[in-house]
Amino acid sequence: SPSNVLMSFKADDQLSIYLKHNDFSQEHELLxxxxxxxxxxxxxxxxxxxxxxxxxYFESVLGVAFSNQAMLDGMETFFSERSYNPVIEYMERATE
Incomplete structure (x- = not known):
């Protein structure tokens, strides 16, 4: 299910930290x-x-196979919760 995909991303040490959605470029990124x-x-x-x-990776590590739709929905939800805008962050740091 999409919620299991979401939990899998959140539980992974690397994926949970280094994946973000860039609101400026509208791309998913690795930091x-x-x-x-x-x-x-x-x-x-x-x-x-x-x-x-x-x-x-999820199938080999977790022993769970996700459908394409569940994977897509879970990933999109994950990225929607982890968005940032580097331009706004830069401007905020510049004014400090």
Whole structure:
């Protein structure tokens, strides 16, 4: 279910910390290089294979297979809860 996907993202040490939604660029991003399973992802915009790698990772680590729709809905909810705007953050720091 989407809620199980959401909980899986929140429970993972790397995914819960380093994944964000950039409100300025409207892209999902990694804030740091991370390794998921045997795949290294570089900091920045998520590559097109990210969903597939995470899906296989969850299945191998958690023993749970999620449907494509559950994965999509859970990920979108996760990112909606973790959005930031680097331009606004920069401007706020500049005025301090």
């Amino acid at each position: 740091k290089d991370i390794k998921i399973g045997n795949t290294l992802f570089k900091k920045g915009e998520l590559p097109s294979n990210f969903d597939s790698v995470v899906k296989v």
